[in-house]
Amino acid sequence: MKTKKKIQWLGIFILLGVFTYSTISTTFGDKNINIAMAATQNFSIDDFNNNIIVLSEDQDILYSEGFIKKLSKLYANQEMCIINDDQLSLLLKNYSITLQDFNIMNDTLTLVEIKTKINKNDLFELLGLNQKVDCKLLKRKNVFFFLLSPQIS
Amino acid sequence: MKKTQLFYYILLFVITIFSLSLFLFSIFSNTNYDILSHYSKAYLILLLCYTWYTFILLFINDLRKINYPRYRNEKISVIIPVFNENLELLRNAIISVATAKGNKEIILIDDGSTNQPQQYLDEITKEFGIKTHYFSKNRGKRHALHHAITNLLGNTRYIVTIDSDTILDENALIRIVEPLKMAEYGATTGDVRLLNESKNYLTKMQGAYYWIGLNIYKKAQSSLGMVVCCSGCIAAYKKEIIVSIIDEFVNQEFFGEACTHSEDRHLTNLVLKNGYKVVYVPEAISHTEAPTTLNEFLKQQQRWKRGYIRESIYTLTYAWKVRPILFIEILFWNLTVPFFVLGLMMALFVSILLKPSFFFLTILPSWIGFIFIRYLFLFLFSSKRIPGLLIYAFLYELILYWQFIYALFTVKNKSWVTRQQ
Numbered sequence: 001m002k003t004k005k006k007i008q009w010l011g012i013f014i015l016l017g018v019f020t021y022s023t024i025s026t027t028f029g030d031k032n033i034n035i036a037m038a039a040t041q042n043f044s045i046d047d048f049n050n051n052i053i054v055l056s057e058d059q060d061i062l063y064s065e066g067f068i069k070k071l072s073k074l075y076a077n078q079e080m081c082i083i084n085d086d087q088l089s090l091l092l093k094n095y096s097i098t099l100q101d102f103n104i105m106n107d108t109l110t111l112v113e114i115k116t117k118i119n120k121n122d123l124f125e126l127l128g129l130n131q132k133v134d135c136k137l138l139k140r141k142n143v144f145f146f147l148l149s150p151q152i153s
Numbered sequence: 154m155k156k157t158q159l160f161y162y163i164l165l166f167v168i169t170i171f172s173l174s175l176f177l178f179s180i181f182s183n184t185n186y187d188i189l190s191h192y193s194k195a196y197l198i199l200l201l202c203y204t205w206y207t208f209i210l211l212f213i214n215d216l217r218k219i220n221y222p223r224y225r226n227e228k229i230s231v232i233i234p235v236f237n238e239n240l241e242l243l244r245n246a247i248i249s250v251a252t253a254k255g256n257k258e259i260i261l262i263d264d265g266s267t268n269q270p271q272q273y274l275d276e277i278t279k280e281f282g283i284k285t286h287y288f289s290k291n292r293g294k295r296h297a298l299h300h301a302i303t304n305l306l307g308n309t310r311y312i313v314t315i316d317s318d319t320i321l322d323e324n325a326l327i328r329i330v331e332p333l334k335m336a337e338y339g340a341t342t343g344d345v346r347l348l349n350e351s352k353n354y355l356t357k358m359q360g361a362y363y364w365i366g367l368n369i370y371k372k373a374q375s376s377l378g379m380v381v382c383c384s385g386c387i388a389a390y391k392k393e394i395i396v397s398i399i400d401e402f403v404n405q406e407f408f409g410e411a412c413t414h415s416e417d418r419h420l421t422n423l424v425l426k427n428g429y430k431v432v433y434v435p436e437a438i439s440h441t442e443a444p445t446t447l448n449e450f451l452k453q454q455q456r457w458k459r460g461y462i463r464e465s466i467y468t469l470t471y472a473w474k475v476r477p478i479l480f481i482e483i484l485f486w487n488l489t490v491p492f493f494v495l496g497l498m499m500a501l502f503v504s505i506l507l508k509p510s511f512f513f514l515t516i517l518p519s520w521i522g523f524i525f526i527r528y529l530f531l532f533l534f535s536s537k538r539i540p541g542l543l544i545y546a547f548l549y550e551l552i553l554y555w556q557f558i559y560a561l562f563t564v565k566n567k568s569w570v571t572r573q574q
Binding site: 016020 | 194
């Protein structure tokens with residue numbers, strides 16, 4: 001095989017290798033844990049007129065099934081919880097995170113994405129969460145919500 | 154044999170139903186996301202494995218260039234089956250064969266054409282000393298080949314079959330028979346280029362389709378001597394092999410029905426089944442006309458897909474004994490994947506309707522990425538065909554893929570559909 005051909009094949013296999021690695025790591029690799037935080041603006045229970053299935057811990061806030069479904073569809077395969085402002089502050093202090101607003105059923109929620117890879121148990125510990133207890137309200141496979149006390153105005 | 158074919162045929166339905174069930178379950182179940190995710194991951198793994206497999210075979214093909222023995226004026230029989238062909242095209246095809254290099258005899262079998270080729274071709278057949286036979290009624294291409302091989306062959310070593318609209322390059326005949334001088338080779342096929350590729354978008358698309366089929370897939374299969382289809386446009390066989398299999402060939406049945414179309418693929422299957430290698434010879438160049446309207450193209454594709462399913466099932470009945478790797482390729486890629494991805498294809502359209510942003514931001518870029526990687530050689534060596542490839546890729550998702558599903562249910566249909574009846 002001529003040198004030019006060898007270089008060509010080397011390039012092709014490097015390209016194929018990079019593509020394979022990026023595809024596999026994207027598909028099978030660790031996902032960042034996304035945490036959806038109930039936003040502090042324009043959030044009203046009146047928007048959700050479906051069957052109400054979940055109560056928050058202090059029972060101030062009610063979530064409808066429609067809302068939960070929408071949220072879980074948006075973040076399929078991601079683990080989620082809804083946190084309060086204090087917990088958000090803790091996250092800000094300890095991790096590199098980004099905040100992104102998005103609309104869901106006419107409400108604005110803030111997505112908190114943790115950019116650094118973290119151990120889930122460490123995260124729970126930091127936020128003072130107990131996975132078993134806080135997940136029992138609603139649990140889907142791979143998608144669960146911690147319904148604490150979001151600050152709703 | 155029939156029971157084995159029935160088993161694989163039923164297996165395809167099982168895979169289809171399984172795939173459909175996964176899709177429906179993912180839509181209606183509460184645990185939907187997990188299933189769809191695992192399902193798409195399984196397909197992704199298959200796709201990556203097949204891409205690597207193809208590239209490794211192409212690498213082997215480049216690494217182990219075989220120098221075939223040179224042609225030494227051995228006698229070649231060129232058989233041209235004809236049925237209602239455009240007479241001008243036929244005349245050009247005959248002239249191209251007659252003027253191609255090589256010691257040859259030309260045999261023309263008319264399969265009961267109604268456009269009276271006898272009158273038109275009389276002069277040219279006399280001029281070039283062509284052996285002719287005219288069936289009084291249409292019997293099918295298999296019977297035309299069978300008649301030529303059993304009754305009209307001279308003292309010849311190699312048989313080349315071409316379509317009645319194939320134009321040969323002058324070296325095509327001698328190049329295509331050269332591998333057959335080696336004992337282990339039983340059949341060969343050559344490069345097919347389109348005479349009308351630049352006519353419209355459809356023919357440009359087919360130009361890319363042919364280029365990929367020949368220069369990626371056939372070339373890859375050729376490195377292991379297991380090309381699964383010697384194209385009807387141009388194919389060559391050792392005489393003694395084809396004579397020994399011609400009766401089995403003409404009498405092929407699929408679940409009690411006589412087979413008519415996809416005879417080129419079945420002939421190749423029989424050669425492989427007898428343990429011979431089948432290779433692609435890119436230096437043997439031929440030219441043909443591609444369908445110019447979508448309707449004609451889709452009919453041709455439908456016929457080919459029926460043949461693809463039927464002959465792939467046939468390959469599975471013998472491949473494990475003679476070429477296990479061919480068995481694995483056919484079972485896990487050629488036959489399983491088109492039906493396994495049915496649910497994903499449906500999910501794709503649902504996502505376009507319900508979640509267009511997800512489609513455009515996630516699915517479309519990865520789809521384009523895979524097209525680029527899988528057909529990298531076209532991007533590198535035939536970049537003028539990139540637009541044709543993209544058109545083909547879109548048409549495949551929209552129409553051509555779904556023809557597989559239709560073909561599964563109508564695989565016994567014998568209609569030739571593009572032959573002018």
